[in-house]
Amino acid sequence: MEVIESLKFHEKNEMDSWYDLSEKESRKFLKELVKYTNKNPTEIEQYCINTIPSEYSSLSIIYEALSEYSNRWNSILLNEIKRVVTLAKNNSIKPEVLDILTDIETEDIYSKDEEIYIEILNFLTTNLELNNNPKFNIELLEVIDWFLIDLDEDDDINESENWFKAIEVLAINGDSIVKSKAQKVVNSNEFEKSLPTTSFMDRLKSLFK
Structure with a gap:
């Protein structure tokens, strides 16, 4: 299954299948996602923009992958932080959904x-x-x-x-x-x-x- 299709699958079933994966399986996909982003950054950016953040969203997979297994795409993460916070501030999503941003590995970005x-x-x-x-x-x-x-x-x-x-x-x-x-x-x-x-x-x- 292609990376984008996998993300859509996890988005549709509210991450249930993702949480059922073993650590080895999830780590493998996170690394595949980074490789895909390296070749297709615009597609990943567009996927994020088109996805409304929710409590159980595939966006968390992207945030974890790009912050923990890459140092090239912090600009995407910054844009996502701005987008999600703005959505919550404008009452387009519930404030509780801001918690999805804690899937971003902070220390990796700082270092x-x-x-x-x-x-x-x-x-x-x-x-x-x-x-x-x-x-x-x-x-x-x-x-x-x-x-x-x-x-x-x-x-x-x-x-x-x-x-x-x-x-x-x-x-x-x-x-x-x-x-x-x-x-x-x-x-x-x-x-x-x-x-x-x-x-x-x-x-x-x-x-x-």
């Missing part, structure tokens, strides 16, 4: 393409807004928490301060349930390494004691 990693976090955090649907903010915070990793000490990523300022706004001024989630994201990540000084983190953490 292979720091510029794309920064662009991803810039996009995700700038979409945190007080007037958003609270459920959207909560689900987006979950995705951001997944994408945030310990940055290498020798990496000077100044953008990270803006990421945490965006989270701080919700942690201080958000609805109670959003505020609680934002506080958990702060407490579960070590931000001191990526910030110019510790005063910002000391101030932020003191608010939650």
Whole structure:
């Protein structure tokens, strides 16, 4: 069965057959998908665009394959992150569907393409807004928490301060349930390494004691 046809098959039966595969079988297909993408990137991009994200979507197979077994197609993943987040923000899909983005292997992108990693976090955090649907903010915070990793000490990523300022706004001024989630994201990540000084983190953490 051709790669695209296989993806359509898994999409139609809501991934039931995919979850029944052995680890060896699924890994084999993921690698085949990468090889197919290398030769037919436009087809894979178009398949993604034409597929409405859902809780059990074949898009998760593409996200896993292109992030874990390749370093060539992070631009496709970035476009997909933007597309899925925008769909959820505009209420075209349920906020819970944002969870599909956690099938993207974050550390692999950071280690292979720091510029794309920064662009991803810039996009995700700038979409945190007080007037958003609270459920959207909560689900987006979950995705951001997944994408945030310990940055290498020798990496000077100044953008990270803006990421945490965006989270701080919700942690201080958000609805109670959003505020609680934002506080958990702060407490579960070590931000001191990526910030110019510790005063910002000391101030932020003191608010939650």
